[in-house]
Amino acid sequence: LAKTTQPISMDSYEGQEVNITCSHNNIATNDYITWYQQFPSQGPRFIIQGYKTKVTNEVASLFIPADRKSSTLSLPRVSLSDTAVYYCLVVPRSGTASKLTFGTGTRLQVTL
Amino acid sequence: DVKVTQSSRYLVKRTGEKVFLECVQDMDHENMFWYRQDPGLGLRLIYFSYDVKMKEKGDIPEGYSVSREKKERFSLILESASTNQTSMYLCASSPLAGVTEAFFGQGTRLTVV
Structure with missing residues (x-):
């Protein structure tokens, strides 16, 4: 499984755009990039997933360059409620069951 | 709504006791996972299971075992x-195919005294 590296923590003010970059140099051809969000005292929840280029949903956007060795989670105009830990995972596309390895994530603190 | 239910939110046990943490999912998912989460260490995978009676060690299996006698339950x-x-x-479940989201339970905070 490809190892991921992301910043330990980030700070932002409310209303700003936040970009969290994840490095996954050893990503395999059939791997997808997946991001989860975890609020205090809750289990993580899936927010977005992509294979290449750009994916957008109601929560976030995910940018993946052509070489796929990194990805950037973009949160537009964050609010206090976006304070959470964000995890980047690399997941095989299909077939064999795979363990989901979360790591330490990026702790985002949003303030007024 | 997908639901992953862990039997207890808080648990206090004594050193040396045998402890069972139960997890039930209602979405007929093949994969189930057990993690532990500690400050500064993120989520670490203990064990996972991809089918009834099947189990695979995660990154920190020492001191733990698991049981999956029914598809919906992982102990x-x-x-x-x-x-x-x-x-x-924290317990989680997901369909067998890798590129699908995993759903987590609310967690069990275990204190061993």
Whole structure:
């Protein structure tokens, strides 16, 4: 499984755009990039997933360059409620069951 | 709504006790996972299972075992609880195919005294 590296923590003010970059140099051809969000005292929840280029949903956007060795989670105009830990995972596309390895994530603190 | 239910939100056990943490999912998912979460260490995978009676070790299986007798239920067992197993335990489930989201339970905060 490809190892991921992301910043330990980030700070932002409310209303700003936040970009969290994840490095996954050893990503395999059939791997997808997946991001989860975890609020205090809750289990993580899936927010977005992509294979290449750009994916957008109601929560976030995910940018993946052509070489796929990194990805950037973009949160537009964050609010206090976006304070959470964000995890980047690399997941095989299909077939064999795979363990989901979360790591330490990026702790985002949003303030007024 | 997908639901992953962990049997207890908080649990206090004594050192040396045998502890069972239960997890039930209602979405007919093949994969189930047990993690522990400690400050500064993120989520660490203990065991996962991709089918009934099948199990695979995660990154930190020592001191734990698991049981999956039915598809919807995945149990984590601490054979002889120790204080260093005090932690938040999280269960998750997902369909077999890798590129699908995993759903988590609310967690069990276990304290071993």
